[in-house]
Amino acid sequence: MKPAPDPVSPLDSLAAAAGPRWRTATEFVEAALKAAILEGRLPGGTPLRQEELAERLGVSRMPVREALRQLEAQALVEVLPHRGAVVAEISAADAADLFAIRRALEPAALRLSTPRLTQEQRAHAAALIEAMDTEPDPGRMGLLNRQFHMALYAAAGHPRLLALAEQHLAAFDRYLRFHLAAQGRERMAQQDHRAMLAAAARGDADAAVTILEGHLDHAADAIARFFAARSASTR
Amino acid sequence: MKPAPDPVSPLDSLAAAAGPRWRTATEFVEAALKAAILEGRLPGGTPLRQEELAERLGVSRMPVREALRQLEAQALVEVLPHRGAVVAEISAADAADLFAIRRALEPAALRLSTPRLTQEQRAHAAALIEAMDTEPDPGRMGLLNRQFHMALYAAAGHPRLLALAEQHLAAFDRYLRFHLAAQGRERMAQQDHRAMLAAAARGDADAAVTILEGHLDHAADAIARFFAARSASTR
DNA sequence: TAGCGTAATGTTGGATCCAATCAACGGCCG
DNA sequence: CGGCCGTTGATTGGATCCAACATTACGCTA
Numbered sequence: 001m002k003p004a005p006d007p008v009s010p011l012d013s014l015a016a017a018a019g020p021r022w023r024t025a026t027e028f029v030e031a032a033l034k035a036a037i038l039e040g041r042l043p044g045g046t047p048l049r050q051e052e053l054a055e056r057l058g059v060s061r062m063p064v065r066e067a068l069r070q071l072e073a074q075a076l077v078e079v080l081p082h083r084g085a086v087v088a089e090i091s092a093a094d095a096a097d098l099f100a101i102r103r104a105l106e107p108a109a110l111r112l113s114t115p116r117l118t119q120e121q122r123a124h125a126a127a128l129i130e131a132m133d134t135e136p137d138p139g140r141m142g143l144l145n146r147q148f149h150m151a152l153y154a155a156a157g158h159p160r161l162l163a164l165a166e167q168h169l170a171a172f173d174r175y176l177r178f179h180l181a182a183q184g185r186e187r188m189a190q191q192d193h194r195a196m197l198a199a200a201a202r203g204d205a206d207a208a209v210t211i212l213e214g215h216l217d218h219a220a221d222a223i224a225r226f227f228a229a230r231s232a233s234t235r
Numbered sequence: 236m237k238p239a240p241d242p243v244s245p246l247d248s249l250a251a252a253a254g255p256r257w258r259t260a261t262e263f264v265e266a267a268l269k270a271a272i273l274e275g276r277l278p279g280g281t282p283l284r285q286e287e288l289a290e291r292l293g294v295s296r297m298p299v300r301e302a303l304r305q306l307e308a309q310a311l312v313e314v315l316p317h318r319g320a321v322v323a324e325i326s327a328a329d330a331a332d333l334f335a336i337r338r339a340l341e342p343a344a345l346r347l348s349t350p351r352l353t354q355e356q357r358a359h360a361a362a363l364i365e366a367m368d369t370e371p372d373p374g375r376m377g378l379l380n381r382q383f384h385m386a387l388y389a390a391a392g393h394p395r396l397l398a399l400a401e402q403h404l405a406a407f408d409r410y411l412r413f414h415l416a417a418q419g420r421e422r423m424a425q426q427d428h429r430a431m432l433a434a435a436a437r438g439d440a441d442a443a444v445t446i447l448e449g450h451l452d453h454a455a456d457a458i459a460r461f462f463a464a465r466s467a468s469t470r
Numbered sequence: 471t472a473g474c475g476t477a478a479t480g481t482t483g484g485a486t487c488c489a490a491t492c493a494a495c496g497g498c499c500g
Numbered sequence: 501c502g503g504c505c506g507t508t509g510a511t512t513g514g515a516t517c518c519a520a521c522a523t524t525a526c527g528c529t530a
Contacts, residue, residue: 023316024483026304050512060485065513066304069261073308075395081258082491082512097393104343104396108335158332160310161339164399259513285482295515300483317482317521 025059029067032057037076037087038173039139044089048077074167092227095175098168099220105165106149106216107209110196113156114205122201125151129193138180142173148193152200152208178226179219189215260298265305267292272311272322273408274374279324283312309402327462330410333403334455340400341384341451342444345431348391349440357436360386364428373415377408383428387435387443413461414454424450 022028033053036042048068054061068085071077079085088094128148135141146169153162192215199208257263268288271277283303289296303320306312314320323329363383370376381404388397427450434443 026483027316061512062484062486066301066483069301069304070308073305075398081262083493084512093392094395097395100343100347100393100396101340101399104339105336108339112335157328158335160329160332161335163310164336261513296482297514297516301513318523319481 025063026066026070029053029057029059029063030070033067033071034074034076037071038142038170040174040177042087044087046087048085048087050084074171076171090174092224092231095178095223095227096220098171098175099216099223101168102165102172103213103216103220105161105168106153107212109153109156109158109161109165110200110212111205111209112158112161113153114200114208115203116155116157117152117200118155121151121154122197125197125200129190129197132190132193138177141180142176145176145189146170146173152196175223178223189219192218260294261301261305264288264292264294264298264302268302268306269309269311272306273377273405275409275412277322279322281322283320283322285319309406311406325409327459327466330413330458330462331455333406333410334451334458336403337400337407338448338451338455340396340403341388342447344388344391344393344396344400345435345447346440346444347393347396348388349435349443350438351390351392352387352435353390356386356389357432360432360435364425364432367425367428373412376415377411380411380424381405381408387431410458413458424454427453 050061050064053064068077068079072079076088077085078088125148128144128151132141132144132148135144146166149169150166153165156162192211196208196211196215199211285296285299288299303312303314307314311323312320313323360383363379363386367376367379367383370379384404385401388400391397427446431443431446434446
């Protein structure tokens with residue numbers, strides 16, 4: 001009855017890249033959808049039909065349903081009762097919202113973490129900065145940036161705070177392309193990264209937090225200006 | 236085969252108190268479990284068997300499964316693959332974690348909200364302070380406290396930030412009883428509330444935030460001392 | 471008797487089936 | 501000719517059924 005699904009879909013590549021061994025199908029579907037959304041392969045507004053997703057990912061509708069519920073709780077998709085799920089829209093307002101959250105959480109995590117950072121954690125962060133210097137792919141760039149920030153916060157304790165910070169840091173990946181497009185070169189971010197690590201390494205939490213706040217404010221500005229320019233040009 | 240379930244359960248009262256009309260069974264189950272956990276009727280560590288919950292709430296296992304997934308994303312239950320769900324434990328460390336998050340989010344929300352508060356919102360907050368003065372029930376006290384705080388933040392914009400703040404403010408309800416037990420009288424909190432509202436009403440965001448931070452630090456201290464005293468006495 | 475391996479049981483995860491709801495289309499009436 | 505209402509199709513929500521996994525208990529063996 002129904003023809004084979006369109007063989008070209010943002011999800012096909014994902015199904016192939018099933019690196020880890022997933023314990024449950026729900027976890028697999030959640031990870032696949034989350035990655036596809038964060039990396040921009042599923043743009044905002046894309047309707048997510050359960051049956052189609054199930055077919056493409058090779059599972060039944062049920063793990064899809066449960067995964068959509070979890071993604072809804074993470075604000076990555078919007079679920080309307082009896083009407084289905086759509087990928088959450090991105091917008092200047094949402095970017096500002098996200099940055100307000102990051103601006104609140106991450107300085108707090110950094111302040112808690114700085115005095116407790118171990119030598120290994122500092123070395124790990126330094127290695128991630130180096131890796132970012134030579135990473136051309138924006139997708140991996142987002143991953144490295146996320147890992148670097150989380151490495152600095154890792155000693156904070158407070159697992160829920162860290163999980164929240166990581167979740168919203170990951171959500172920022174959806175805006176990463178705009179960020180890179182807005183600031184011609186991301187070297188400035190790397191300067192911030194190095195300065196932040198240096199301050200944290202010498203235990204100067206105040207200085208590290210100040211740099212981080214400037215870093216976030218700068219990124220927020222860049223994205224806001226990018227959105228403003230885009231909306232001005234497209235209408 | 237199986238006898239009727241134990242007629243006395245923390246969930247029975249919940250099923251009866253189905254005030255709003257739930258659009259889906261999943262929403263109903265989620266709200267019922269969330270309220271039962273936050274109000275302490277389901278203590279930490281309680282195993283949540285899907286079939287038993289389904290029977291008690293008068294639905295099948297499926298909405299229970301979806302609700303558990305959403306509660307897992309909110310850190311209210313822990314789900315172990317193939318082993319089931321248990322109510323997340325409370326602890327001094329978790330309370331500190333929660334307060335670190337509140338301490339990060341709420342001052343940010345208040346700072347954004349203060350200059351934009353409307354007359355109605357201020358009046359609403361004032362009314363909630365009055366209501367708290369005469370509320371004897373701890374459960375409703377938590378609700379009023381939550382509503383008051385959110386009323387102050389309501390003008391912040393940034394819906395995701397507000398949703399996060401509300402979620403973690405609600406999670407604090409699990410520790411409310413300890414809080415009330417720790418500080419003999421909650422009048423001091425009410426003083427903070429009044430001072431905060433006054434500062435916000437005159438547009439003094441710095442003062443309001445300072446009071447809020449002290450308010451949260453004081454509450455965190457009280458709970459930490461309560462846990463310390465309890466662990467010292469019980470072992 | 472202690473330890474290990476196996477089988478039985480209960481619980482969750484996944485698939486399929488059915489019912490309820492929403493959206494769109496078409497017909498009817500004003 | 502336009503707007504309202506009923507009907508149809510598609511999609512989700514819910515229920516039931518089956519399979520996989522984990523735990524426990526039991527029995528065998530050393």
